[in-house]
Amino acid sequence: MDEYVIKGGRVIDETGERFADVAVRDGVVVAVGPELHGSRTLDASGCVVAPGLVDLHTHLRQPGKEEAETVETGSRAAALGGYTAVLAMPNTTPTIDGAAVVREVQELGRGALCDVEVSGAITVGRAGEALAPMAEMAELGVRIFTDDGTGVQDTRLMRRALEYASGLGVTLAQHCEDSALSEGTCMHEGEWSSRLGLPGQPAEAEELMVMRDIALVRLTGARMHFLHLSTAGSVAMVAAAKSSGLPITAEAAPHHFTLTDACCASYDATFKVHPPLRTEADVAAVRAGLADGSIDAIATDHAPHPAHEKERPFDQAPPGMLGLEYALALAITELGLDLAQVLALLSWRPARIAGIADRHGGPVGEGRPANLCVIDPDATWTIEAGGGASRSSNVPYVGRQVRGRVRHTIRSGEVVVLDGEAQR
Amino acid sequence: MRHLLSIDELERGEVEELLDLTDHFVEVNRRSIPKVPALRGKTVVSLFFEDSTRTRLSFETAARRLSADTMTFSVGTSSVKKGESVRDTVETLSAFGVDAFVVRHRSSGVPWQIRSWTDAAVVNGGDGWHQHPTQALIDSYTIRSHFGSLEGRHVAIVGDVKHSRVARSDVAAFTKLGATVTLVAPPTLLPPSLAGWPVQVSHDLDAVLGDLDVCYLLRMQQERMTEALVPSLREYTASYGLTARRADRLGEDALIMHPGPMNRGVEIAPEATDRPNAVITEQVANGVSVRMAVLFRLLGSGSQLAVFDDSGAGPDT
Numbered sequence: 059m060d061e062y063v064i065k066g067g068r069v070i071d072e073t074g075e076r077f078a079d080v081a082v083r084d085g086v087v088v089a090v091g092p093e094l095h096g097s098r099t100l101d102a103s104g105c106v107v108a109p110g111l112v113d114l115h116t117h118l119r120q121p122g123k124e125e126a127e128t129v130e131t132g133s134r135a136a137a138l139g140g141y142t143a144v145l146a147m148p149n150t151t152p153t154i155d156g157a158a159v160v161r162e163v164q165e166l167g168r169g170a171l172c173d174v175e176v177s178g179a180i181t182v183g184r185a186g187e188a189l190a191p192m193a194e195m196a197e198l199g200v201r202i203f204t205d206d207g208t209g210v211q212d213t214r215l216m217r218r219a220l221e222y223a224s225g226l227g228v229t230l231a232q233h234c235e236d237s238a239l240s241e242g243t244c245m246h247e248g249e250w251s252s253r254l255g256l257p258g259q260p261a262e263a264e265e266l267m268v269m270r271d272i273a274l275v276r277l278t279g280a281r282m283h284f285l286h287l288s289t290a291g292s293v294a295m296v297a298a299a300k301s302s303g304l305p306i307t308a309e310a311a312p313h314h315f316t317l318t319d320a321c322c323a324s325y326d327a328t329f330k331v332h333p334p335l336r337t338e339a340d341v342a343a344v345r346a347g348l349a350d351g352s353i354d355a356i357a358t359d360h361a362p363h364p365a366h367e368k369e370r371p372f373d374q375a376p377p378g379m380l381g382l383e384y385a386l387a388l389a390i391t392e393l394g395l396d397l398a399q400v401l402a403l404l405s406w407r408p409a410r411i412a413g414i415a416d417r418h419g420g421p422v423g424e425g426r427p428a429n430l431c432v433i434d435p436d437a438t439w440t441i442e443a444g445g446g447a448s449r450s451s452n453v454p455y456v457g458r459q460v461r462g463r464v465r466h467t468i469r470s471g472e473v474v475v476l477d478g479e480a481q482r
Numbered sequence: 483m484r485h486l487l488s489i490d491e492l493e494r495g496e497v498e499e500l501l502d503l504t505d506h507f508v509e510v511n512r513r514s515i516p517k518v519p520a521l522r523g524k525t526v527v528s529l530f531f532e533d534s535t536r537t538r539l540s541f542e543t544a545a546r547r548l549s550a551d552t553m554t555f556s557v558g559t560s561s562v563k564k565g566e567s568v569r570d571t572v573e574t575l576s577a578f579g580v581d582a583f584v585v586r587h588r589s590s591g592v593p594w595q596i597r598s599w600t601d602a603a604v605v606n607g608g609d610g611w612h613q614h615p616t617q618a619l620i621d622s623y624t625i626r627s628h629f630g631s632l633e634g635r636h637v638a639i640v641g642d643v644k645h646s647r648v649a650r651s652d653v654a655a656f657t658k659l660g661a662t663v664t665l666v667a668p669p670t671l672l673p674p675s676l677a678g679w680p681v682q683v684s685h686d687l688d689a690v691l692g693d694l695d696v697c698y699l700l701r702m703q704q705e706r707m708t709e710a711l712v713p714s715l716r717e718y719t720a721s722y723g724l725t726a727r728r729a730d731r732l733g734e735d736a737l738i739m740h741p742g743p744m745n746r747g748v749e750i751a752p753e754a755t756d757r758p759n760a761v762i763t764e765q766v767a768n769g770v771s772v773r774m775a776v777l778f779r780l781l782g783s784g785s786q787l788a789v790f791d792d793s794g795a796g797p798d799t
Contacts, residue, residue, distance in 0.1 A: 252673030255590040255612030255650060260674070325591025369569050371589030373610070 060084055060471070063094045067102030067432060070398050071109055071421045072406045080107055082428040085471030090422055100473065102432045105465055108401050109419045110142025110172075110429040111386065112408040114231075114309055115206070115285060115357035117378065118144070118174070120166060121159070122151025127362040127449050129163070133170035134447040135360070135382040137474045140464040142429035143173040143409070143418045144360075144382075148184070149207040155179040155190040160198045171474045171482065172467075173429075175412055177202040180219050180230060186211050189219055196226045201413035204231035206285055207332075209267050211237055216271070220280035229307075229411070231283040234267035234292065235259075235333065244373045246319040246334040254322060256373060261289040261340070264333050268292045272299045275306060283411055284308040286359050288333040290343030297352035307411050308347075309357035312381050312388045315344045317454060327368045327375030328454050331361070334377075348403060349395060355408040358385045362450030379454045383446045388455070390435060390462035397435055428471040437463035447480060485604045486776055487593050488613045489654035497658055501623050503775040504768070510547065511771055520782045521550035524581040529596075530556045530607070531568070531587040536742065536766075537607055541584045541616075544773035550581075550781070568592060569599050576600045581781050585609070590647075603780040611645045617741055618651035620772045622659055624765050625696055628737060633660035638690050640666040640722055641700030641749055644673050644711075648741045649700060653681055664690055667722065670711040687722055691731045698739045699724055699749045715748055726753035737761050 064080040069090065079094035080087060113136060119127040129146070136144045146163055148154030154163060160176050167174025178195040182188045184205040192203055203223060209232055210216040216232075223230050240259040245251050247258025268284060272295060275282045287293055287310050296308045313331060318338055321329040329335060347353040361378025368375050389400045409419025417427050441458045445451030467475035474481055483496060492500075510516055526545040528538050533556065545552045555575065566574075572583070582603040585593045590610030597604045608614040625632055637656050643649040643665050656663050657680045664682040665672060676683065684690050691697070702718060712718045719725070724738065729751065732738070738750075738760040746752050755762060 247674045249675040249677040252675040253650075253678065255610050255647060258674060325594045366567060366569075369567065369595070371568065371587065371595070372591045373589045 061096060062098040062100055063096035064102045064107055064430070064432065065094070065099045067105045067107040069107045069422050070401055072402070073421045075398065080422060080430070082468065082471050085428055087422060087424055087426045087428050089424060100432070100466055102465070104434060104436070106397060106433045106435055107422060108431055108433060109405045109409070109422060110431045110467065110469065111140045111404045112412060112414065112418050113141050113144040113358050113360065113382065113385070114202075114355055114408045114412055115311070115359045116144040116146055116382065117149070117359075117361045118146045119362060120150065121162060125364050125449070129166040129170050129174055131447060131449045132360070132362070132382070133167075133172045133174060134480050135380070137171040137467045137469065138447055138464060138478070138480055139382040139384070140386050140431035140433060140467055141172050141382060142431065142467065142469045143175055143412070143414060145175045145177050145202060145412055147206050148177050148179045148204065153179050153183050155182050155184070157191070157194045157198060160195050160200055164198065171480065172469055173414070173418070175414060176200055177204055177231070179203065180205045180210055181215065184208060186215065189215070189222060192223060192228065193226055196228050200228065202229050202231050202283065204233065204285065206231065206233045208237065209233045209235045213270060213274070217274050217278060220274055220278040220282065224278065224280035229281045229283050229413070231285050232267065232271050233285050234264045234271065236263045236266040239263035239266070244330055244334075245322045246336050248319060248337060250319040250322055254325070256322065259334065261291055261336065264289050265291040265295065268295050272296075272304065272306070275299070275304050279305070281305040286311045286314065286333055286357065287344065287347070287353060288314045288336050288340060290340050293343045293347040293352055297347065300352065307354045308352070309355040309408070310344045310348060310353045311357060311359040312385045313379055313454060315341055315348065316388055316392050321454065322372070325372045327370065327372050328379060328452050330372060330375055330377050331359070331379050332377040345393060348393060349399070354403070355411060356385055356389055356403045357408065358382050362448050363452050364450055368452050379452050380445055380448050380450065382448070384441060384453070384455055384460070386433065386464065387439070387460035387462045391460045428468050430468040431464055432466040434463050434465050436461065439463055483779055485597055486615050486780065487597065487604065487606045489615045489618050489651045489658065492658075494658045497619070497622065497655060500619055500772070500775050500779060501626055503779060504619070504623050504771050507771040507774040507778070508768070510774070517547050517549060519549045520778055521545070521548040524550040524781050525553065525579060526550045526582045526584065526777060527553045527555060527575055527580050528584045528607070529572070529575070529586070530554070531592070532557070532608075534586055534608065537586060540769040541607060541773050544770050544777055547770070548774055548777055548782070550777065553578075568595065572596050572599045576602060582777060605776060605780065608647050610647065612647050612650060614647040614651045616769070616773055616776055617648050618655035619776070620765055620768050621652055621698070621739060621741070622655045623768050623772055624739065624761055625737065628761070629695065631660070632656060635661045635695040636664070636693055637661050637696040637698055638664045638666050638687075638694050639698045639700065640687060640724070641702055642671045642706060643667050643700065644671050645703070645706070646700050652698065653679060657681070666690060668712060671706070687728065691728055692733070694732060694736050696737045696739060697724060697732055701741065701743065702745055702749045719748055723748060724750045724754045726751045729754040729757060732759070735759065739765060742766065
C-alpha cells in the first residue's frame with residue numbers, strides 16, 4: 059500500500075483540528091484536505107487522525123531478557139497502542155552504555171513495527187561510578203541518557219554528567235530514588251505497607267532526588283528530564299522549577315494516574331512497580347500536573363516480566379507493568395481532558411523531548427513523514443488478561459472498562475495496524 | 483471458613499467459636515491417650531520455607547492427635563534449594579492429594595498466593611511481618627482462660643511491632659474480642675503509619691505498666707541494631723525491657739506473655755519469666771489445642787466432633 063487516502067476522519071494535531079482526508083504516498087503525507095481521492099482508501103469515518111504517539115519510556119528487554127520481550131514483540135504492542143516511536147531504555151544485559159550495544163539495538167529496530175529510538179546509560183553498567191561514553195553514543199543518534207531502574211546517587215558524578223551532556227546537546231533523564239531510603243523496599247510506605255507488613259519507601263525517597271536534581275540543573279544550566287513522577291511533592295517541585303525558567307521536562311506513567319498502593323493488598327506482584335503505586339492524593343496530583351502542563355508527557359514505563367517471575371513473593375518479584383497498549387485509552391478515560399490535550403501528552407510533547415520532532419509528533423501536513431495513528435475516541439472496550447502482543451502478561455488493568463481505541467497505525471507510510479490488527 | 487490466613491478475615495463470632503472449640507481439645511490433650519479419629523484419612527502438609535521448629539512441631543502434633551497424616555516440607559532439604567518456585571512446589575505437593583497446607587514464609591503475602599494455586603485449605607503459619615493468626619488465637623485463648631473474657635481488658639504489646647507478624651495478628655484478635663490495646667515502642671519500631679489501627683501508642687512503658695491486665699513482650703531481634711533502629715540492646719532494655727523492677731509494678735493479676743523464643747535479659751528479665759503470672763509456657767501448651775481446633779474447623783465436620791465430645795470428661799477447666 060504505497061499510495062492511499064485516509065478518508066472521513068477528523069485531523070487533530072498541534073495546530074488545531076479540522077475534518078480532512080489525508081493522502082499518503084511513499085511514506086510521506088502528500089495532501090491534506092476535503093474530498094481527496096485515491097485508488098485505495100483507509101476508512102477513518104468517526105475517527106481522529108493524529109500524529110503517531112511517542113513513548114519516552116519503553117523497556118524492550120533486548121538484548122538479554124528475550125523471554126520477557128523482544129524489540130519485535132514490544133514494537134508490535136507499541137504499534138497496537140498507536141505509537142510510531144518508542145525510546146528503548148538502556149537497562150538491558152549488557153547495558154546500553156557504549157556504541158556497540160547502541161548499534162545492536164538500532165539494528166534490531168530496523169525490523170520493528172515502530173521506530174526504535176535508543177537511549178544510553180549515564181554511567182558505565184548503570185553502576186553509578188563512572189561516566190559512560192556519551193559522545194560516542196550521541197554520534198550514533200542517542201539523544202537521551204538515563205540510568206533508569208535506579209537514580210545516579212553520587213551528587214558530584216551527576217553534576218559532572220549534566221555538565222558533560224550539555225556540551226553534547228543531549229538530555230539526561232533521571233529515575234528519582236534515593237537508594238538510602240528505598241533499598242530493600244517493595245511498595246509505597248504508608249498506611250497500606252504498614253498493614254500488609256511489607257517494607258515501604260516513603261514519597262521522600264523520590265522527592266529528595268527531585269529536589270537535588272533541580273538544584274543541579276540550576277547549578278549547571280543543563281537540560282533535564284524527570285522520569286515517572288509519582289508523588290504530589292515531586293509534581294509541585296517540578297512545577298515551581300519550570301515556572302522559574304529552568305530547562306526541565308517531566309513525564310508520568312499511566313499507572314500513577316490510575317492505581318494506588320491499595321492494589322498491593324492482593325499481594326499480586328503485578329502491582330509492584332518502581333516508583334511504587336502511591337496514595338489517592340498523589341494520583342490526584344499527577345492528574346492535575348498532566349492537566350495543567352506541569353508534567354509534559356505520559357510515558358508508559360512499559361516493563362514486561364515473565365509470569366513465573368511475577369509469581370514470586372511480592373517482596374522478591376521484579377518491579378514493572380505493561381503499558382503500551384493501554385496508555386491512550388487510560389488517558390482518554392481517566393484524565394477528563396480534551397483529546398487534543400491527551401494527544402499533546404502522548405505525541406508532540408514527548409516527540410520534542412526525545413529530539414525526534416522532525417519525524418514524529420509534528421503537524422499532519424504536506425511533506426511530513428507519514429507517522430500517524432487513527433483513533434476511534436468513542437469505542438469502549440474491556441482490558442483483557444494475557445498482555446496483548448507483548449511476550450509478557452503483567453497487566454494491572456485487567457477487567458477495566460476503557461474508552462478510545464486505536465484503529466490504524468501508520469509508520470513511514472506503512473499501515474502496520476489495520477482495524478486493530480497488527481499487519482506483521 | 484475455608485482457610486485461615488488472617489485474623490482480619492474472621493468475624494468476632496468465628497474467633498469465639500474457635501476458642502470454644504479449643505476447650506474441647508484442651509480436654510482431649512489431658513487424656514492418657516490424647517488422640518481422636520476426627521481427621522482420619524486427611525493429609526496435612528507443613529510447608530515451611532522458613533525454619534521454625536516450634537511452630538512446625540506444634541502444628542504437626544495437632545494434626546497427628548486428630549489422626550491426620552502429616553508430611554513435612556522444609557527448605558533445608560527440599561527442591562526449593564534447587565530453584566523450584568513456590569508455585570511449582572505447591573502444585574507438585576497438591577498432586578499427592580493434600581487437604582491442608584500449613585505455610586510459613588519469610589515474605590508477607592505468600593499464603594494468599596498459595597491459596598490461588600491449590601484447592602487445599604491454607605493455614606497461615608506466619609508470613610513475613612504480616613500475620614500469624616494461630617499465635618493470636620493462642621494468645622487470646624490464654625488470656626480468656628485467665629480472665630473469662632478479653633472484654634474491657636487492657637493489653638500492652640511492647641517492642642518491635644514494626645517487624646512483628648504476632649503483633650499485627652494480636653492487635654486484630656484482641657481488639658475484635660473487646661480488649662483495649664496499647665503499643666509500646668520507640669517510634670523506629672512502630673509501623674510507619676498506624677492509620678486504621680484500633681490502638682493507643684506510648685513510648686513510655688513505665689507510664690502504662692500500672693494500668694495493664696496483660697503485658698505482652700515481643701522478641702527483640704539482634705539485626706535491628708545494625709539498621710540503626712535502636713542505639714543498643716542495653717538502651718532498649720533500659721527503656722522497654724520488662725525488668726524485675728518493672729514486673730514488680732504490674733498488678734497482681736496482670737499476665738506476662740511472650741510468643742517465644744525469648745531473649746532473656748533483653749526484652750524480658752529472667753526474674754519476670756519466673757513469676758506466677760508469667761504464662762509463657764501456658765501459651766506454648768495451648769498451641770497444640772488451638773491448632774487442633776483450627777485444623778478440625780477447616781477439615782472436620784460437626785458429626786465427628788461428637789465422637790470425642792461424648793467420650794471423655796467435659797471441658798470443665
